[in-house]
Amino acid sequence: xxVASAEASTSRKQGRGRSVNVFGGLSHVAxxxxxxxxxxxxxxxxxxxxxxxxxxxxxxxxxxPHQFHWDAWGRAWAKAHIGLYLVNTIKVVAISTxxxxxxxxxxxxxxxxxxxxxxxxxxxxxxxxxxxxxxLALAPLWxxxxxxxLLGTHTGVVxxxxxxxxxxxxFFLTAFFRTLPTSxxxxxxxxxxxHTRTFFQIMMPMAKPGLISITIFNVIGQWNQYLLPIVLLxxxxxxxxxxxxxxxxxxxxxxxxxxxxxxxAALSMAIIPVLIVxxxxxxxxxxxxTTGALK
Amino acid sequence: xxHGKLSPVLLRKYGFIASFLAVPLxxxxxxxxxxxxxxFQISFTNxxxxxxxxxxxxxxxxxxxxxxxxxxxxxxxxxxLLLAMPLITVAIALFFSFMLNLGGGQxxxxxxxxxxxxxxxxxxxxxxxxxxxxxxxxxxxILRPDKSGVINSALHAVGVDPVGWLxxxxxxLWTIIGVMVWQAVGFYVVLFSAGMSSIPRDVFxxxxxxxxxxxxxxxxxxxxxxxxxxxxxxxxxxxxxxxGFALVQVLSVDRGGPDNATTVLPxxxxxxxxxxxxxxxxxxxGVALFFMTLTFAVLTLRVTRRxxxxx
Numbered sequence: 001x002x003v004a005s006a007e008a009s010t011s012r013k014q015g016r017g018r019s020v021n022v023f024g025g026l027s028h029v030a031x032x033x034x035x036x037x038x039x040x041x042x043x044x045x046x047x048x049x050x051x052x053x054x055x056x057x058x059x060x061x062x063x064x065p066h067q068f069h070w071d072a073w074g075r076a077w078a079k080a081h082i083g084l085y086l087v088n089t090i091k092v093v094a095i096s097t098x099x100x101x102x103x104x105x106x107x108x109x110x111x112x113x114x115x116x117x118x119x120x121x122x123x124x125x126x127x128x129x130x131x132x133x134x135x136l137a138l139a140p141l142w143x144x145x146x147x148x149x150l151l152g153t154h155t156g157v158v159x160x161x162x163x164x165x166x167x168x169x170x171f172f173l174t175a176f177f178r179t180l181p182t183s184x185x186x187x188x189x190x191x192x193x194x195h196t197r198t199f200f201q202i203m204m205p206m207a208k209p210g211l212i213s214i215t216i217f218n219v220i221g222q223w224n225q226y227l228l229p230i231v232l233l234x235x236x237x238x239x240x241x242x243x244x245x246x247x248x249x250x251x252x253x254x255x256x257x258x259x260x261x262x263x264x265a266a267l268s269m270a271i272i273p274v275l276i277v278x279x280x281x282x283x284x285x286x287x288x289x290t291t292g293a294l295k
Numbered sequence: 296x297x298h299g300k301l302s303p304v305l306l307r308k309y310g311f312i313a314s315f316l317a318v319p320l321x322x323x324x325x326x327x328x329x330x331x332x333x334x335f336q337i338s339f340t341n342x343x344x345x346x347x348x349x350x351x352x353x354x355x356x357x358x359x360x361x362x363x364x365x366x367x368x369x370x371x372x373x374x375x376l377l378l379a380m381p382l383i384t385v386a387i388a389l390f391f392s393f394m395l396n397l398g399g400g401q402x403x404x405x406x407x408x409x410x411x412x413x414x415x416x417x418x419x420x421x422x423x424x425x426x427x428x429x430x431x432x433x434x435x436x437i438l439r440p441d442k443s444g445v446i447n448s449a450l451h452a453v454g455v456d457p458v459g460w461l462x463x464x465x466x467x468l469w470t471i472i473g474v475m476v477w478q479a480v481g482f483y484v485v486l487f488s489a490g491m492s493s494i495p496r497d498v499f500x501x502x503x504x505x506x507x508x509x510x511x512x513x514x515x516x517x518x519x520x521x522x523x524x525x526x527x528x529x530x531x532x533x534x535x536x537x538x539g540f541a542l543v544q545v546l547s548v549d550r551g552g553p554d555n556a557t558t559v560l561p562x563x564x565x566x567x568x569x570x571x572x573x574x575x576x577x578x579x580x581g582v583a584l585f586f587m588t589l590t591f592a593v594l595t596l597r598v599t600r601r602x603x604x605x606x
Contacts, residue, residue, distance in 0.1 A: 027398060027409070031409070034419065106315040107316055110315045116308075135540070139564075139577045224428075248428045282420070
């Protein structure tokens with residue numbers, strides 16, 4: 001899987017004739033075009049945050065900005081509350097991912113390692129959650145949250161995030177705990193270690209690779225949620241909003257006299273941290289998001 | 296050790312099991328399972344959410360859907376999405392992942408990708424970590440219908456008239472599909488790459504020794520050995536084709552427009568519930584969506600099932 005790009009480029013002498021080289025050349029052009037298609041919109045957004053409305057709506061949206069003002073960034077941060085939404089999102093995702101991983105691994109461990117009446121049924125109950133579209137639960141969920149007084153609160157969002165992340169987390173971690181050797185845990189129990197301590201001090205560290213993958217999966221999934229925030233944090237709870245709904249709201253409310261540079265600054269603020277985290281952890285993130293699919 | 300009747304050891308074990316399962320199970324049952332059960336129940340009522348009183352109306356909500364043009368428009372869009380989106384995404388992703396993993400031919404007895412593969416894999420995957428809602432806002436500016444849109448400005452430079460990417464009813468859904476593909480390809484490149492790297496290298500070496508070119512390597516060897524991964528990818532994309540909520544809600548004109556040309560069921564469920572407060576009808580749509588997704592998943596797994604190739 002790791003591809004030796006540098007060495008491959010230095011020696012490619014085993015080409016099989018000209019037709020292969022033409023094909024290789026064309027396909028390399030295709031790769032290059034796709035890379036540009038991915039990078040360009042993001043770079044353009046970043047540059048657009050420095051432009052004026054006249055520059056943005058003129059005939060040359062592709063031109064570079066005349067001056068690099070950070071005004072729009074300040075406006076987006078303070079006036080459009082992007083700063084607040086970012087802090088809200090970090091708070092909600094941090095707490096709910098932590099709780100998802102804690103409760104998910106507790107349930108998965110018990111289901112994977114202990115035989116008791118109802119084990120199989122509870123496991124299937126968790127996994128069955130994977131086959132329901134969340135849209136089916138939308139109306140009753142909203143009514144329930146309203147009746148519980150949790151609508152428009154971060155507590156409500158965290159509880160719902162955790163609950164809806166559990167099926168996949170339990171499914172994956174149960175499979176993972178089953179692959180771990182039983183001997184270490186048994187030895188610890190022999191030495192008088194309690195069930196709970198065995199779990200936290202022996203099994204959790206052993207399960208680290210699986211836990212990291214699923215943590216990444218949950219962080220990205222919950223960070224990018226849009227549907228649940230707009231349902232659970234309605235318009236009258238605007239100070240509780242999360243980043244995705246905040247940005248979508250600026251864009252839907254923006255008319256032609258609106259602050260477009262501010263919108264692009266807000267977009268950049270949402271994209272750049274994710275981009276940096278992705279570049280640093282790209283290997284773990286790629287495997288975290290795809291291993292789940294391959295199980 | 297395990298045969299005593301509620302010996303302290305057993306008691307501790309069951310206490311431990313109960314204490315570890317209680318919280319996750321309660322959370323899950325209350326906020327997930329119970330909601331799904333209620334959704335089925337509400338779909339047979341005329342609940343409007345404001346008062347707790349509602350009547351059971353039998354299959355009224357479902358028969359109403361049968362006469363609802365917007366509902367059928369949404370269903371048709373899912374069919375288009377289901378046919379086009381996975382096909383385009385898988386085709387592009389397969390091509391790229393083949394080039395990135397095997398396209399460089401043999402080197403030192405190992406199959407390699409084309410030069411720069413590592414870089415492409417990092418770049419292609421990036422849209423996958425962006426929120427769909429953010430991608431929607433991003434493409435609004437790119438796809439603006441006049442010369443201020445990025446794509447139309449580029450087209451203008453080569454003398455093509457502006458295209459109404461999102462405002463012309465015949466094109467809007469395809470534009471949305473294009474954005475979905477833009478975001479999805481990288482994920483499947485990485486997924487298929489992982490699949491390809493698990494194919495033993497000597498299979499390719501043997502084929503190369505027999506004089507197999509890139510096309511033979513791709514169609515006769517890689518594709519059949521990648522079948523399981525392809526199937527997984529297909530199911531994932533198919534399920535995504537029944538969603539589309541965030542992108543259509545954010546990107547399309549008038550949320551599902553122009554004139555319902557891009558609307559999808561999840562969007563109609565959301566609108567019916569939270570704009571019109573018709574919770575009964577919304578839940579009936581949810582039930583319909585559930586059975587469509589389920590039918591798709593079962594059919595795909597049935598149709599694509601074939602002998603596993605052991606290697």
